[in-house]
Amino acid sequence: MPLVTKWTGREVKALREAARMSLMEFAEKLGVSDRIVSRWEADGEKSAIRMVNQAALDTLLAKAERDAQGRFVGILAADDVPMHPVIEPGEAETSSGEYVKHPGDGKLMAHVPEGIFLAGAEDDPVWVDEFYIDTFPTTNADYARFCAATRRQPPERWENGRCPRELYDHPVVHVTWRDATAYAEWAGKSLPTAEQWEKAARGTTGRTFPWGNQKTAAKCNVRETGVERTTSVSRYHSGVSPYGVYDMVGNVWEWLATPTTPGRYELRGSAFTSPLFRGFPAVPNDASDMMHDDDTGFRCTATRQQIQSRNR
Structure with missing residues (x-):
C-alpha cells in the first residue's frame, strides 16, 4: 500500500x-x-x-x-510528485531505490549503478555500465502526450483517437517496436538492451524474480492472478525490483533494443496473458518489429549523458 x-x-x-x-x-x-x-x-x-x-x-x-x-x-x-527520494544526475553515486525525473518526458527513472550482475539461465557474470530506467512502463497518458506532440497515429484501440481516462495509468499497448523506438527518440531516451533490462529486473545476485526466488503470482499481473487485463503500472508494490522498478514481471511484455534476427527484437517480462513461469526475467521472447498486441508495451532507459544533454 x-x-x-x-x-x-x-x-x-x-x-x-x-x-x-x-x-x-x-x-x-x-x-x-x-x-x-x-x-x-x-x-x-x-x-x-x-x-x-x-x-x-x-x-x-x-x-x-x-x-x-x-x-x-x-x-x-x-503530476511530478514522486513518492520516493529524487536525485539529480551529477550527484554522488546512488544506491537502489533512488530516482531522477527525466527532463524529456518527465517520467521517474531509477538509477542502476555500473557493475557486474549474474545474467541468463546460467547466471553468467556480465558487466553493464551505469544507466537509468523508467520506474514504470510507458503509460497511455505518456503516449498520448507523445502523439499530441508529434502527430503520430495513436494506438488503434483508442476510441476516436483518445484513451479512456480510467486507463491513463495503465501501460500503453498495441504499439510496435518502431512505435516504441519513436517515443524513445522523442523523449531523448533509448529502449533498454537485454542486459540493461535484466539487471534492472533481477539485481546483481541472480534472483529468479524481481522480488526474490519465490514463485508468488500475487506480486504481479500474470494469468494466475486472474485479472485478465492490464492494471495500473504502480499497483504491485510488493513486486518491485531491487532498484525499485515496477512491473518487470507481468502486465505487459516490453520491447527491447536487442535484435534477434533481421526485423525481430527481444521482448521480456511476460504479461497478464502469460503464466508466471514465462515471466522469468532471464528468459527472452521475440517478435517482428511490426507486431502489436493488447499485451505488449515498453519502457525506456537513458544514460547520464542523455539526461544532462536534455537539461541544457
Missing part, C-alpha cells in the same frame, strides 16, 4: 480523483464539510490539515481498492 508522510491538498485531490468521488462524497467519507475539502485542494501543498484529518485520510487510503491505490500513485507521478 502507498504511504503518505504528510497530507496536503495535492494528495487529497489525487486520492479523491483516484477513488472516483465527488467533493460531497469524499467529504462525507472523511466526516468533514465539502468546503473544507475544496479549500484543501485549492491551497495545494500550502494547505494545513489537522492531525485528526491526516489520520482519517490514512484510513481512507488504506481501505481503498487496489486499483484506486494504483491510480493514486499514478496521478501523483503524472
Whole structure:
C-alpha cells in the first residue's frame, strides 16, 4: 500500500480523483464539510490539515481498492510528485531505490549503478555500465502526450483517437517496436538492451524474480492472478525490483533494443496473458518489429549523458 508522510491538498485531490468521488462524497467519507475539502485542494501543498484529518485520510487510503491505490500513485507521478527520494544526475553515486525525473518526458527513472550482475539461465557474470530506467512502463497518458506532440497515429484501440481516462495509468499497448523506438527518440531516451533490462529486473545476485526466488503470482499481473487485463503500472508494490522498478514481471511484455534476427527484437517480462513461469526475467521472447498486441508495451532507459544533454 502507498504511504503518505504528510497530507496536503495535492494528495487529497489525487486520492479523491483516484477513488472516483465527488467533493460531497469524499467529504462525507472523511466526516468533514465539502468546503473544507475544496479549500484543501485549492491551497495545494500550502494547505494545513489537522492531525485528526491526516489520520482519517490514512484510513481512507488504506481501505481503498487496489486499483484506486494504483491510480493514486499514478496521478501523483503524472503530476511530478514522486513518492520516493529524487536525485539529480551529477550527484554522488546512488544506491537502489533512488530516482531522477527525466527532463524529456518527465517520467521517474531509477538509477542502476555500473557493475557486474549474474545474467541468463546460467547466471553468467556480465558487466553493464551505469544507466537509468523508467520506474514504470510507458503509460497511455505518456503516449498520448507523445502523439499530441508529434502527430503520430495513436494506438488503434483508442476510441476516436483518445484513451479512456480510467486507463491513463495503465501501460500503453498495441504499439510496435518502431512505435516504441519513436517515443524513445522523442523523449531523448533509448529502449533498454537485454542486459540493461535484466539487471534492472533481477539485481546483481541472480534472483529468479524481481522480488526474490519465490514463485508468488500475487506480486504481479500474470494469468494466475486472474485479472485478465492490464492494471495500473504502480499497483504491485510488493513486486518491485531491487532498484525499485515496477512491473518487470507481468502486465505487459516490453520491447527491447536487442535484435534477434533481421526485423525481430527481444521482448521480456511476460504479461497478464502469460503464466508466471514465462515471466522469468532471464528468459527472452521475440517478435517482428511490426507486431502489436493488447499485451505488449515498453519502457525506456537513458544514460547520464542523455539526461544532462536534455537539461541544457
